[in-house]
Amino acid sequence: MNNIYDIKKREWEEALKEIATLRKEYSDYERDMTTSIKKVQQELADAQEAKMAAAVFETKRKELLDEFFNRSTRECDLIGLYTYCQAYGVPEDLRLSVLAADAREELTLPDTLRDDIRGSTMWEFLTWMAVPLPNLRRVIGLFDSMVDGYVQHKKGIVPLPLLKSYCAEYGVEGEYHCTKEVLLTVTSVGTCLEYFTTVLPLLPGVTRVKLDGYEVCTQPEDRSSMIGGGSVRDFLTTVVNLLPKLGSVTGLIDSVEKCYVGYKQEIIPLSVLQWYCAECGAKGEYRFTKEDLLTVTAVGTCLEYFTTVLPLLPGVTSVSFPDRGQYTQPEDQSSMIGGGSVRELLATVVELLPVPKIILGFYRTYDEYHLAYKAGDISHDVLKAFWYNRTLNRLPVCPTKVISTGVHPVEFCETMLPIFPTVNTISVGERVDDIGWCAILPKRITGMDLRYCKDLKDFSPLLAMDQLTKVVYHNKTNPSFQTIMEALRNKGVSVELKEYDK
Incomplete structure (x- = not known):
């Protein structure tokens, strides 16, 4: 259950x-x-x-459209439409749909515009009525240049889209030269950094920016004030970054050396120094003047300068130094290059130069170069660079300054003759008292200059020079030379009396 x-x-x-x-x-x-x-x-x-x-x-x-659109010109009465929209609160989509019918490419703003829209702002009028025009390419009136347009933008008068349209139509192609006048106009409303940050992206055709040198501006002693304030380094870095890959910045600094000083002082970034060297750096021979040296050594050594800058100057094939006697302390080569080793400096310059490696100046005479080499101040490669491709027929052997240091003529010739392949005559120094070495001279040495030989008494080694074809002497040449003159002539050697200056 x-x-x-x-x-x-x-x-x-x-x-x-x-x-x-x-x-x-x-x-x-x-x-x-x-x-x-x-x-x-x-x-x-x-x-x-x-x-x-x-x-x-x-x-x-x-x-x-019936009220504010002219069907024959296909243009709206912008001022009338704007006034109506303001007065009656016309919705934005309705206003934009009316403006979409406007086909104009050029808009001329009347001089009376501010009075026509009294009680409203230019910014609002342009934002409401000009920016939406679908085919607008040019705006005439209100501002007459890109810089003026930027100023109006900064003052809240011109909206950015309208400035962009203006830049696209009237903007610069290639090089943009920022003159002193442009700089003063821009810095009246802000900084150059703000200006270029705003405008450069609107100028796709600009590949280079040229700035007037700071000496033409109102405060040459203060680069920061000339760009409206802020960091010069940040300003230049920003400009370089905004330019296309192959762009460049020139000006503001008026020489490679001063640009380097700015780099050392952390005012100028390396990228700007690179652009500046590529654009304004020397081509061929780089003449490194006393003024350049004093500029560079104010912030470091010449070695640091050339190590940094020469790789950025691919067009440089030689470097010319002034004589060391032109500097403030000619007796101290180290101080004249800002410190460090002269040997290391010159060796570095030679290493960084392309082939053929050529250095000019620094020393003045053959004996100075040889003595510097003898003292270890320059290497043999540097010595060759100093005299590369020099056309020289006569080589002075052991002038007084050289012979007084104990240098033997053989040593001098072995060092110097290979550097001068065109030399065919040896000029014997006045302090040389033995020419026994002339018998081992290269076969290309066919002439001997004895005009300065006051102390030499034995000239007979000349008779052992089979290649000898010419000898010159002076009235002050040691009289013992007379004893071999006939023998030389009998060998077919030309014996010629010559003054010192000939």
Whole structure:
């Protein structure tokens, strides 16, 4: 009996559950249907409202076009439309739809514009009425240059999109020369950094920027004030970064040496120094003057300068130094180059120069070069660089300054003759008292100049020179030379009396 009861009870409970499930499903269905019906009703209402709004919008648009649009010129009366929009709160989309019909490419702003829109700002008028014009390329009036347009932009008169349009139409191609006048105009409303940050991205055709040298500006002693304040380094770095890859910045600094000084003082970034050297650096011979040296050594050594700058001057094939006697301390070569080793400086310059490696100046005479080499101040490679490709027929051997240091003529000739392949005559120094070495001279040495030989008494070694063809002497040549003159002539050697200056 209990089993039957339990079975019936379970069946009843299951039936109740099914009824509850069906009731819930019906309730969900009813709710979903109600929601769907309301959604459709709302969509129909929205569509009807949108249709009515579109009709109203089109009616209003037509009214505005009839009132403010000239169908023959396809241009809107911008001032009239602007005044109406302000007075009646015309929605933005309606105003833009009317302006979209305007086909003009050029907009001339009247001189009376400020009076015409009295109570409003130029910024708002241009933003509302000029910027949206779909075909506008040129704006005439209000400002007459890109710089003036930027000033008006900074003053809140010209919106950025209009300035961008103006730059695209009237902007510079290639080199942009930022003159003193431009600089003074720009810095009246801000800094040069702000100007170039705003304008350069709007000038895609600009590949180079030329700045007037700081000496032409109002405060030459203060580069920061001439750019309107801020960091010169940040300014130049920004300009370089905004230019295309092959762009360059020139000016502001008027020489490679001063640009280097700015770099050493952390005013100028390396990238600007690189551009400056590429643009304004020397080509061919680099004449490193006394003024250049004093400029460079104010911030370091010549070695540091050339190590930094020469690799940035690929067009330089030779370096010319003035004589050391031109400097403030000619007796101290180390101080004249800002400290450090003269040997290391000259060796570095030679190493950095392309082939053929040529250095000019620094020393003045043959004996000075040889003595510097003898003293270890210059290497043989540097000595060769000093005299590369010199056309020289006569070589003075052991002048007084050289012979007094104990240098033997053989040593002198072995060092110097290979450097001068065109030499065919040896001029013997007045303090030389022995010419026994002349017998071992190269075969190309066919002439001997004895005009200065006052102390030499034995000239017989000349007879051992089979290649000898000419000897010159002077009245003050040691009289013992007379003893071999006939023998020389008998060998076919020309013996000629010659003055010192000939």
